[in-house]
Amino acid sequence: xxxxxxxxxxxxxxxxxxxxxxxxxxxxxxxxxxxxxxxxxxxxxxxxxxxxxxxxxxxxxxxxxxxxxxxxxxxxxxxxxxxxxxxxxxxxxxxxxxxxxxxxxxxxxxxxxxxxxxxxxxxxxxxxxxxxxxxxxxxxxxxxxxxxxxxxxxxxxxxxxxxxxxxxxxxxxxxxxxxxxxxxxxxxxxxxxxxxxxxxxxxxxxx
Numbered sequence: 001x002x003x004x005x006x007x008x009x010x011x012x013x014x015x016x017x018x019x020x021x022x023x024x025x026x027x028x029x030x031x032x033x034x035x036x037x038x039x040x041x042x043x044x045x046x047x048x049x050x051x052x053x054x055x056x057x058x059x060x061x062x063x064x065x066x067x068x069x070x071x072x073x074x075x076x077x078x079x080x081x082x083x084x085x086x087x088x089x090x091x092x093x094x095x096x097x098x099x100x101x102x103x104x105x106x107x108x109x110x111x112x113x114x115x116x117x118x119x120x121x122x123x124x125x126x127x128x129x130x131x132x133x134x135x136x137x138x139x140x141x142x143x144x145x146x147x148x149x150x151x152x153x154x155x156x157x158x159x160x161x162x163x164x165x166x167x168x169x170x171x172x173x174x175x176x177x178x179x180x181x182x183x184x185x186x187x188x189x190x191x192x193x194x195x196x197x198x199x200x201x202x203x204x205x206x207x
Contacts, residue, residue: 048134056139057086068167070100085113120154134161142171146179153186
């Protein structure tokens with residue numbers, strides 16, 4: 001069977017595709033200058049030794065993030081460790097770090113975040129209050145681009161620099177639309193204090 005699309009159907013399909021691309025381009029034009037500015041500020045602080053570790057939690061397939069962070073924490077024995085919305089099994093998380101020889105008193109398990117944007121917005125005030133000006137950011141390779149865009153805006157707005165540390169998985173990077181969308185949400189938070197959960201739903205992209 002051969003599927004045929006009428007000229008009017010082609011025009012509708014083209015129109016929908018153009019509208020979707022138009023939304024992405026408008027978001028890109030909004031986000032890019034801000035990201036570049038914060039990126040410049042991050043470079044200025046790139047020589048500051050990180051003062052904390054931030055691990056971004058994920059699904060059950062991302063438990064390697066905690067294991068990787070535990071090894072890095074062992075190599076940096078003076079740094080506090082934030083795990084944002086990681087495994088809900090606190091006993092498991094503590095056991096991972098204890099097995100690596102990490103003092104449990106260094107751990108701060110936080111479960112307020114609902115997504116990658118709130119991974120940062122729920123912790124930035126506490127980090128700023130503690131005088132932290134640079135962190136190690138730990139997440140999976142496919143997730144790092146989006147995490148950096150958000151982190152450089154949210155943390156950068158408080159003068160906190162990021163040193164990314166990638167957990168290799170071999171998975172392909174996320175669609176760039178996710179970085180653009182959540183970058184816009186991060187800017188919204190900086191300017192209004194609102195995380196833009198409804199915006200996230202409006203610009204939903206494939207997982």
